[in-house]
Amino acid sequence: MARDEEQMIGFDPLAWMNEGEQVESQVSDKEPSADEENTVNAEPQNETVENNDKSEQPEVDMEQPMILDREQDNEIVGDGRVVLEAEMNIQKVAELHKALIDVLEQNDQIEINAEAVKTIDTATLQLLVVLKQEAVKFHKEVVITASERFVDSANLLGVGEMLEVA
Amino acid sequence: MSVNIIAVINQKGGVGKTTTSANLAHALALKGMKVTLIDFDPQGHLGVSFGEIKHNAGIGDVLLGKTSLESVIFNVRDNLQLIPAGSALKEIEQLTEGGAQRGDLLRKVLEQSLQDQDYVLIDCPPSSGLLAANALFATDELLIPMSGDFLSLQGLSHLMGSVKKFEKVLNKKYTKWLVLSRFNTVRRLSKQVLNILLKHFPQQILATVIRENDMLAECPSFGKTILEYRPGSRSARDFRSLADDFLERKVMNGA
Ligand SMILES: Nc1ncnc2c1ncn2[C@@H]1O[C@H](COP(=O)(O)OP(=O)(O)OP(=O)(O)O)[C@@H](O)[C@H]1O
Ligand SMILES: [Mg+2]
Numbered sequence: 071m072a073r074d075e076e077q078m079i080g081f082d083p084l085a086w087m088n089e090g091e092q093v094e095s096q097v098s099d100k101e102p103s104a105d106e107e108n109t110v111n112a113e114p115q116n117e118t119v120e121n122n123d124k125s126e127q128p129e130v131d132m133e134q135p136m137i138l139d140r141e142q143d144n145e146i147v148g149d150g151r152v153v154l155e156a157e158m159n160i161q162k163v164a165e166l167h168k169a170l171i172d173v174l175e176q177n178d179q180i181e182i183n184a185e186a187v188k189t190i191d192t193a194t195l196q197l198l199v200v201l202k203q204e205a206v207k208f209h210k211e212v213v214i215t216a217s218e219r220f221v222d223s224a225n226l227l228g229v230g231e232m233l234e235v236a
Numbered sequence: 237m238s239v240n241i242i243a244v245i246n247q248k249g250g251v252g253k254t255t256t257s258a259n260l261a262h263a264l265a266l267k268g269m270k271v272t273l274i275d276f277d278p279q280g281h282l283g284v285s286f287g288e289i290k291h292n293a294g295i296g297d298v299l300l301g302k303t304s305l306e307s308v309i310f311n312v313r314d315n316l317q318l319i320p321a322g323s324a325l326k327e328i329e330q331l332t333e334g335g336a337q338r339g340d341l342l343r344k345v346l347e348q349s350l351q352d353q354d355y356v357l358i359d360c361p362p363s364s365g366l367l368a369a370n371a372l373f374a375t376d377e378l379l380i381p382m383s384g385d386f387l388s389l390q391g392l393s394h395l396m397g398s399v400k401k402f403e404k405v406l407n408k409k410y411t412k413w414l415v416l417s418r419f420n421t422v423r424r425l426s427k428q429v430l431n432i433l434l435k436h437f438p439q440q441i442l443a444t445v446i447r448e449n450d451m452l453a454e455c456p457s458f459g460k461t462i463l464e465y466r467p468g469s470r471s472a473r474d475f476r477s478l479a480d481d482f483l484e485r486k487v488m489n490g491a
Contacts, residue, residue, distance in 0.1 A: 078425045079386055083393035084436045196386060227387075 080167055081200040086207075150177030154184045160193040170201050180205065180212045184235075187220040192227060199229050241346060241356045243371040244379045247398075248391030249362035252381040252417030253277075255452055256478075257359035258285040259471075260379075262461040263479035265315035269354040272309070272317040276342075276371060277361035278326035286312045287459020294322020299341040299370070305349050317353075329365050342370040364398055372402045378410050379482075381417035382433065384426030389433075412437065413487075415478065416445040434488065443486045444477040 150173050158166070173180050182198070184190075198214065205212045216224070216235040230236030244257045254277070261271045274295055275282035283291060288310065297303045302324065312318045331338050342358075350356055357379070360371050380395065382388050403409055414437050420426050433441055446452075447470065455465035462471045480486065 077428070079389075079428050079432065082432050083390045084396065084432060086393070087396055087436050192387070196390070199390065 080163075080197065081204075083200070083203070150180045152180065152182050154182065154187050154190075154194075156186050156188045158187055158190040158194040160191055163193045163197055166194065167197055170197070174201065174205060174208070174210060174212075178210050180210065182212065182214045184214055184216045184220045187217045190220055190223045195224055195227055195229055195233075199232050202233060239350055239353045239356055240377060241358070241375045242377045242379050243358045243360055243375045244381065245358075245360040245368060245371055245395065246380050246382065246388075246391060247360075247362055247364040247368060247395055248388055251383045251388055251391070252415075252446065253362070254281045254285060254359050255456075256379070256381045256415060256417045256446070257282055257357050258456075259452070259461050259463065259475040260478055260482065261316060261355075261357050262313060262463050263475045264355060264482065265313055266463060266476075267479055267483070268315065269483070270315050270352060272319065272350050272353050272356045273312075274319045274356065274358045275321040276325070276358045276367055278321055278329070278367075279361065280321040280325075281456070282359045283318060283320040285456040285459070285461065286318055288312060288318055288320060289459075291320040292323055294320035294325060295342075295345075296322045296325030296328055298345055299328055300324055305345055325367070328370070329361075329363070329367050331366060338366055339369040340373050343374040346374055364394065368398070369402075372399070372410075373406070376408060376410055378412045380412060380414045382414055382429075383418040384416060384420055384423065384429045386425070386429065389429060392433075412440050413482075414441045416441070418448050419445045420448045421445070439487050439489075441488045442478060442481040443488050444474060444481050446474045446478060447471070 152169060152173055154166075170180075180201075202212050214220075214233055214235050216233075221230060221235050224230040224233050224235050244253050246253055257273055261273050265271045273282060276295060278296070280289075280294075283289060283294075291308070291310070293303055294308050298305050298308060298319075305319070308319050308322065310318050310320070328338075328341070346356065358371050358375065361367050378399070380392065382392060399410060399412075414433060416430065416433075419430075430441075449469070449471045451466050451469050452462055452471050455462050458465055462469060462475060466472055
């Protein structure tokens with residue numbers, strides 16, 4: 071795989087700086103910036119995963135590396151609700167990203183149910199932070215209901231307040 | 237010629253503010269510049285980096301009006317002075333009295349001082365509280381150390397938010413310089429972070445990148461800068477070269 075060309079940053083947190091300047095200076099002969107590629111509504115995705123017959127989450131050993139399991143995809147319940155599974159890690163971020171873009175497009179209010187989360191990594195938390203910020207930009211609301219573990223991890227990373235779970 | 241006061245600032249922790257302050261300042265001093273470092277972090281790590289650990293009084297006491305600035309200036313190397321944090325500095329962050337004045341303490345203290353110096357570098361703490369506000373009041377020029385990871389972009393976004401607010405309220409524009417202070421040259425992510433930075437801060441990223449190197453983490457425990465600890469190392473070269481960039485305003489060109 072040509073990892074060199076692969077985009078490893080899902081979102082540019084500084085994109086707003088250009089937007090602000092363009093508004094301030096009114097006239098801008100600049101091409102529309104490439105930032106837009108990363109905004110939520112840029113690429114419609116329809117990867118909504120129907121997976122309603124999910125049984126109890128298996129107990130997960132926190133130290134074990136997680137094997138990506140298609141059957142355990144984060145559940146999208148419809149009506150802007152997303153349920154995160156027990157173990158969230160970087161392998162799943164791309165999929166979650168797509169799923170979140172999808173719900174964010176279709177709903178003004180999004181509820182992320184993170185009550186089952188037992189482990190979560192920085193990549194996933196970053197993604198949620200980004201989602202929160204994007205939502206504000208589009209005047210949408212993201213509410214996260216979180217497990218204790220989720221809250222601890224978020225606080226540890228200093229994003230608890232941002233995610234409004236602290 | 238008047239003195240240049242520069243805040244080394246980024247509210248994200250561990251990005252290399254103190255390492256950059258100490259080593260850049262020493263490199264500048266070795267090039268003949270007169271430099272004063274202000275340890276503006278209650279942790280006092282900048283002082284430690286120079287082996288100066290015994291000071292009880294520092295900039296905190298000056299801001300609280302307990303002592304004079306002159307009494308807390310220490311010569312730590314040729315051409316290089318240190319104003320330690322002192323144990324009172326942490327009180328500043330907690331000040332609840334004094335209204336808007338609280339943010340303006342450092343600027344007032346520095347107003348007519350240190351006029352014989354070429355540069356004053358303020359090593360800011362990893363927070364966006366009152367100390368950072370004081371630093372932003374006191375300077376027109378910011379040096380922003382950045383590591384090459386995603387969260388530091390996130391942190392920079394926050395910092396720029398505060399900076400813009402200050403620019404509005406104080407009606408000034410900061411000159412901003414970014415320095416990649418903990419750069420992993422092998423990591424692809426670092427390069428992508430750099431590309432994003434180049435897009436938003438064209439002509440503002442100092443040309444020399446400080447590469448990640450354990451030696452930089454080792455030298456503070458000896459109370460030495462890298463220029464004393466391993467003068468021949470690539471990190472020492474990085475900082476000498478960064479000092480040149482800093483003096484000549486040598487920046488990276490966009491991709
Ligand atoms: N280029 C580098 N290579 C290796 N280690 C580094 C480098 N720069 C800094 N470090 C180490 O990383 C740690 C954090 O650096 P430093 O204290 O300079 O950051 P800081 O931004 O001042 O942190 P704080 O926010 O706590 O004040 C220190 O242990 C330091 O020695
Ligand atoms: Mg520091």
